[in-house]
Amino acid sequence: MRPFELARPDSLAGAMAAVQAPGAMYVAGGTTIVDLVRAGAERPSRLVDINRIPGLVGVARTEGGFRIGALARMADVAADETVAAAMPAVVQSLRLAASTQIRNMASIGGNLLQRTRCPYFRKPDHGCNKRTPGSGCAAAEGDDKAAAIFGASGACRAVYPGDLAIALIAFDAELEIASAEGEMRLMPLADLHRLPGEAPHLDTTLAAGDLITALRIPASASARRSVYCKVRDRASYEFALVSVAAGLDVDGSGLIRDARLAAGGVGTVPWRLTEAEQALIGTEHGTQAWARAADLAVRDAVPGRQNAYKVDLLKRTLVAVLRNL
Amino acid sequence: MTKSDDPAPDAHEGGAAELTRRDLGKTAMAVTGAVALGAFPVGAEADAIPEILRADDPIPLDLRVNGARLVIEAEPHVSLLDALRERAGLTGTKKGCAQGACGACTVQVDGKPVLSCLTLAALVEGAEITTVEGLADGEDLHPLQRAFIEQDAFQCGFCTPGQLMTGAACLAEGAATSPGAIREYMSGTLCRCGAYPNIVAAVDTAGREG
Numbered sequence: 001m002r003p004f005e006l007a008r009p010d011s012l013a014g015a016m017a018a019v020q021a022p023g024a025m026y027v028a029g030g031t032t033i034v035d036l037v038r039a040g041a042e043r044p045s046r047l048v049d050i051n052r053i054p055g056l057v058g059v060a061r062t063e064g065g066f067r068i069g070a071l072a073r074m075a076d077v078a079a080d081e082t083v084a085a086a087m088p089a090v091v092q093s094l095r096l097a098a099s100t101q102i103r104n105m106a107s108i109g110g111n112l113l114q115r116t117r118c119p120y121f122r123k124p125d126h127g128c129n130k131r132t133p134g135s136g137c138a139a140a141e142g143d144d145k146a147a148a149i150f151g152a153s154g155a156c157r158a159v160y161p162g163d164l165a166i167a168l169i170a171f172d173a174e175l176e177i178a179s180a181e182g183e184m185r186l187m188p189l190a191d192l193h194r195l196p197g198e199a200p201h202l203d204t205t206l207a208a209g210d211l212i213t214a215l216r217i218p219a220s221a222s223a224r225r226s227v228y229c230k231v232r233d234r235a236s237y238e239f240a241l242v243s244v245a246a247g248l249d250v251d252g253s254g255l256i257r258d259a260r261l262a263a264g265g266v267g268t269v270p271w272r273l274t275e276a277e278q279a280l281i282g283t284e285h286g287t288q289a290w291a292r293a294a295d296l297a298v299r300d301a302v303p304g305r306q307n308a309y310k311v312d313l314l315k316r317t318l319v320a321v322l323r324n325l
Numbered sequence: 326m327t328k329s330d331d332p333a334p335d336a337h338e339g340g341a342a343e344l345t346r347r348d349l350g351k352t353a354m355a356v357t358g359a360v361a362l363g364a365f366p367v368g369a370e371a372d373a374i375p376e377i378l379r380a381d382d383p384i385p386l387d388l389r390v391n392g393a394r395l396v397i398e399a400e401p402h403v404s405l406l407d408a409l410r411e412r413a414g415l416t417g418t419k420k421g422c423a424q425g426a427c428g429a430c431t432v433q434v435d436g437k438p439v440l441s442c443l444t445l446a447a448l449v450e451g452a453e454i455t456t457v458e459g460l461a462d463g464e465d466l467h468p469l470q471r472a473f474i475e476q477d478a479f480q481c482g483f484c485t486p487g488q489l490m491t492g493a494a495c496l497a498e499g500a501a502t503s504p505g506a507i508r509e510y511m512s513g514t515l516c517r518c519g520a521y522p523n524i525v526a527a528v529d530t531a532g533r534e535g
Contacts, residue, residue, distance in 0.1 A: 001402050001404075002402070003380040003381055003400060003401070003402045004380055004401060004402055005377050005378060005379060005380050005401060006377075006378040006401030006402075006445075006447055007375045007376070007377050007378070008375060008376075008378075008447070008448075009373065009375035010373075010375070011373045012365055013365065013366050013367050013368075013373040014373035014374060014375045015375075016367045016368075017367070017368070017373060017374040017375070018374070018375050018377065027445070027448070029443075030443050030444060030445055030448065031425060031440070031443050034404070034425075034442075034443045034444075034445060035424050035425050035443055037402070038423065038424065039424065045380075046377070047401070047445075049445075049447075049448055051448060075437070098513070099428065099512055099513020099514075100438055100491065100494075100495075100510050100511070100512075100513055101428060101431055101438050101439050101440045101491070101513050101514075102425065102440065102513065104434075104437040104438060104439050105439050105440065105443065105444070176362065178365065180367070181367065182364050182365050182366060182367035182368070183361065183362075183363075183364050184361070184362035184363050184364065184365065185359045185360060185361050185362055186359065186360045186361075186362050187358070187359040187360075188358050191358065191359070235512075236508070236509055236512035237512040237513050
């Protein structure tokens, strides 16, 4: 592994001082960054260990929902029964992700920032504009079975690989972010991930030194009646081919008051299905509404050579999820 | 943003093509729904600049392994796996894929199974680390080790230390409630010989016999 410097600050201010060096990056659980440094896909000059900074752990109930420290581990939140009762899709997305070992290590903040699993991203002998700007996109002519059907550009079609972010954007989660200038801000998670466009090496809108310190998830009727469904090649320990996070608020007469839908495994960023949500609201919870939502969900899909199956798979997964919700 | 405090970049000098990540962040904050939450001290007022450990310099690491203090020297990029095997001579923990995919390197940190190949040794000072060498109580094998022998839960044996450390945690957490639950808990620990039915039987019987 390419050597790097290490700083282990015990305060937010210390982390901001240490991260000023060019090429410095944060490390929490290390499940992504250590792997990518070893693969040659990331080349940090310095890692800044944020695990000693106080106040970034824990799951707390707030007036409007939950506040989760960025250093809470995936396993901590997956095991939280109060979150499970209030927003089942969020907890299910974590329980269906990665493995026992990785859930014990990976932080919630870092999980949102995990990088693509496009096979070429980790192979420095192939072109990859996300890894090495200007080196081309090997997936354009090569293996695009797992590639995105939404949000791709000529420069990159790599899928955002996570599960948690899919459930979170469906329920309007927000991030608390600390900046290198010493300012805290609150930003919708929906504004975190960048479409690849002409600069696919920039996964997010975070500025140099920005640190996610907490996650806020508002409680709602649709979050309480929600589910996360993940379709994959293996029954466990595998990334999604397609996943759907869905939540419904249905009144006593069967009319849908609120609908939340997002899809994973299909977009270059976590993909909210806004049109399909709008089509469901005000309609009767039933076969007709589900079919219309599924059609709208894939209306803007642009499949490549080997991934057209994702269009049908998304429609069928969406209908199956809504039928059981 | 006003002209007086942030003049527009000179188009002849590169302009938008030279946007930095920080500029992008500012742009994002301007056009998205970000809300200011307050401030915290940074820079000179903070007086909190941490020690920077140099890339090629070994530093002493004060670890707790299998109930004993273990002081080794390692550079910042050394994994817990390499620290155990190469610096401490504890070769029971195996290196399989070295990319977090196979689980052969599983050890327990504060009782929880983790991947030692993706753990930086310098990040687990102060934690209680348990390797397969620490599973037995002296000459008395752990119940799961006995069950592995009774159920013939291995062929080549390379993944066995990782299987044992994952399975022992599964038992300790009370997660071995059914063969399906065991398979799900242990899905990140691969066996290329395909001894899974015997491994699951070993964890299952060890759980029921206590």
